[in-house]
Amino acid sequence: MRNQIQSYLLLTTLAAIWGGSFLFIKIALGSVTPITIAAGRIGLAALLLYMILRWKGLSLPAMGKHWIYIVAVAMLGNVLPFSLISFGEQHIDSSLAAVLMATIPLFTILIAHFMTSDEKMTAEKTLGVLIGFLGIVILIGPSTLLDLGKQTLAQLMVACGALCYSVTGILSRKLSKLPKLQCAAAILLVASAVIVPASVLLDQPWALKPDPSALISIGILGLLATAVAQLILLKVLDLRNASFLSLNNYLIPLFGVFWGVVFLFERPAPNTGIAFLVILLGVFVSQSGFMRFLRPAANA
Template identity: 60%
Template sequence: MSNTLLSYALLILLAAIWGSSFLFIKVALGSITPLTIAAGRIALAGVILFVIMRVSGHHLPPRGRHWLFIGGAAALGNVLPFSLISFGERHVDSSLAAIMMSTIPLFTILMAHIMTDDEKLSTEKSVGVAVGFVGVVILIGPAALLDLGAQTVGQLTIACGALCYALSGIISRNLRHLPKLQSSAAIMVVAALMIVPIALIYDRPWTLSPTAIGVTSVVMLGVMATALAQVVILWILQMRGASFLSLNNYLVPLFGVFWGAVFLSEWPGTHVKFAFAIILLGVLIAQGGVTKLLHPRRKDVRKPVT
């Protein structure tokens, strides 16, 4: 298999794995609390990635300022989003949760404008973000935003998880100087040290009565949707880089909807499909996709919005 075919196969595999996480969360919620689900998957993934790192002959990063960014990435890239998505899915279908993740690139563009000096909003990015968030409003429903019921709160909670992912991505740019396997293992270990005590104190998981399928779902989340996914990410980054990996923003929600429909009979309504299409259109515009399609040889020079 050529490197090109292998990279696309890995990209599809990663999207399928990540997309399945929303299904496993929904199933686990039948007998396990949200914090315990998040703590279980993070702890399992932390152990696995640490072992892989050590077997590969590496150690955790040395002392230094980068541990502040590792802590930030652990909290914003794992602890908070895993917990928020699990809480949100108590009231929201897994397929809808997956669709909400398509907003990550929009949040990333907005946060990069605020937090960086060299990634300011251009006219094209501004239009794309505006279109994308119109899709979010359609998805949640304008009336629902005025009357915050359980499902609306669940959707907004998941959207906050997407925002956390975006912030984590920006913070993680400060770890580029570290070997990726070391930083990934360190982030997951720190995330486990953060959330496991919280889950033990607030959830008291030993008082729960989890079903076999619930425990299996948490194991699948930790081993496959977190640890294995991270290994695939590192492989893709080594082969094709971050720009190629970002194509997952389009694929993960599609797989999330697919798994929810196949295993949970969650069939999105017409307005959900329409909203999803609007969000993806916004992401495409914001990432310069329309300009590249119309002017494939034109140099991308965009004036920042002041």
């Protein structure tokens, strides 16, 4: 019972932290460029996790085929989504970006069909994915999708970030046998080796004039939302399993909207709430919840 309570508290804390990352990205964008935000976040997190690793007397994973997946996860789980979400939030509210993260389970189902041998599409999964993507159309707006203005492209960028996270979730299974902390540190170090030079070449960060709120936000994103959150994630996995951790997919958008409304005074459009519910319905149906819900009634 104690472990159950602890795991739920940690899961909620993790969702609150990750949901808040959209808020801090939005604040940092006031005076810092997207790639530099991603570079600062990943660089700080990599440094902190590597220091913890050395303090514990541990080392990075030995060289081997698994490093292919470490590099892939570094790119698809950190470099690309952190950059895409930051670019997207230049033109959309942080709360809207958070809602788009609810699509991760739907993308995962779709991609798993092609990348795995034991998670093929079923009728329920197909229906759920179709319902979920209808929610995305409602969220972005059918007419807006055809227009492809800045807001639409920004939302599509954030959706691509969610897609990256989905692919990462599947690829991460190839790393399940590696020690988790060493693996996490290796992934962030590889990601920082890519994104920091990219920031130097493309943004010339020394020429930027970040205000204090941007610097604090990047610090929070790196140390809390990436490094500490990773440690909490590892603790949750020690107490429960990956299925339990996936509940975060439903909590993060809620916290993201809450923080945006409270601290940035954002006012989500009416279609945002409707779209979120439709996306969640799609996830529910795709995970066979729909048939389980109907069976008792059918048997009554």
